[in-house]
Amino acid sequence: MSPKLKLSCCTSALVELRSFLQRSLEAYGFSEVDRHQVTLAVEEVCTNLIIHSHASNPKEVIYLEVKELKEKLAIEITDKGDAFNLLEYEVPDLKKVIEEKRKGGIGIYLVKKIMDEIEFESKNGKNTCRLIKNFPSSKMPK
Amino acid sequence: MLQLEKIKEENKDILRLIGEVDASNSVLLDQSMQEILEQGTTFLLIDGSQLSYISSAGLGVFMSYLDDFSERGIRFAIFGLNEQVSEVFKILGLDRLIQIAPDKSTAIKLAHES
Numbered sequence: 674m675s676p677k678l679k680l681s682c683c684t685s686a687l688v689e690l691r692s693f694l695q696r697s698l699e700a701y702g703f704s705e706v707d708r709h710q711v712t713l714a715v716e717e718v719c720t721n722l723i724i725h726s727h728a729s730n731p732k733e734v735i736y737l738e739v740k741e742l743k744e745k746l747a748i749e750i751t752d753k754g755d756a757f758n759l760l761e762y763e764v765p766d767l768k769k770v771i772e773e774k775r776k777g778g779i780g781i782y783l784v785k786k787i788m789d790e791i792e793f794e795s796k797n798g799k800n801t802c803r804l805i806k807n808f809p810s811s812k813m814p815k
Numbered sequence: 816m817l818q819l820e821k822i823k824e825e826n827k828d829i830l831r832l833i834g835e836v837d838a839s840n841s842v843l844l845d846q847s848m849q850e851i852l853e854q855g856t857t858f859l860l861i862d863g864s865q866l867s868y869i870s871s872a873g874l875g876v877f878m879s880y881l882d883d884f885s886e887r888g889i890r891f892a893i894f895g896l897n898e899q900v901s902e903v904f905k906i907l908g909l910d911r912l913i914q915i916a917p918d919k920s921t922a923i924k925l926a927h928e929s
Contacts, residue, residue, distance in 0.1 A: 684839035
């Protein structure tokens with residue numbers, strides 16, 4: 674069974690997201706560092722959606738599902754509303770972020786560095802972002 | 816949850832981060848940094864030994880002060896990060912822009928040299 678979570682669109686729900694992911698990722702043989710990073714990547718995407726697509730409205734929700742595929746794990750994030758396609762998002766130059774004293778904009782950079790594949794689709798008002806991490810080659814799940 | 820403790824030690828300010836920094840509380844980190852800066856610090860150390868998690872919201876706070884620090888000649892270093900958190904700084908290449916040390920005495924030494 675693939676673990677699922679319904680997340681309210683407010684940043685105070687991020688704690689719940691992290692404990693869900695930590696629990697769900699335990700079974701797949703990832704190292705502690707990998708689990709930490711995948712958790713971070715998923716949180717960065719969700720934070721973006723909460724703040725930018727849903728204006729931190731706790732009545733709106735994001736759905737998460739952790740799916741085991743062949744040799745890799747996919748975390749599927751779905752929401753309704755304005756699509757945020759992170760594949761089209763241009764990663765900012767780190768030096769520029771520092772010069773402009775911007776406090777945001779580096780989250781998606783982390784996501785792209787951490788995940789092995791990112792897929793995005795928007796259909797009939799439903800947006801799906803799939804963050805994929807290959808299983809560690811030595812330890813395949815049972 | 817995030818708890819922030821400000822400690823004054825001789826000519827140094829230490830900001831201890833306890834818990835997790837994410838988009839819900841990074842503003843608190845920002846406020847503390849701002850206050851320490853306004854009080855005219857010349858030497859700021861971040862004690863990250865009890866920091867279990869930091870997302871880009873928190874990293875962005877540190878990054879937004881780096882220019883101020885170098886313009887004002889403020890010595891700055893972070894110490895005590897656990898392996899997972901330290902790796903996140905490395906992904907962004909922040910370990911090349913910020914002095915990151917395993918412990919406090921090394922952090923002081925590094926900040927002096929920078």
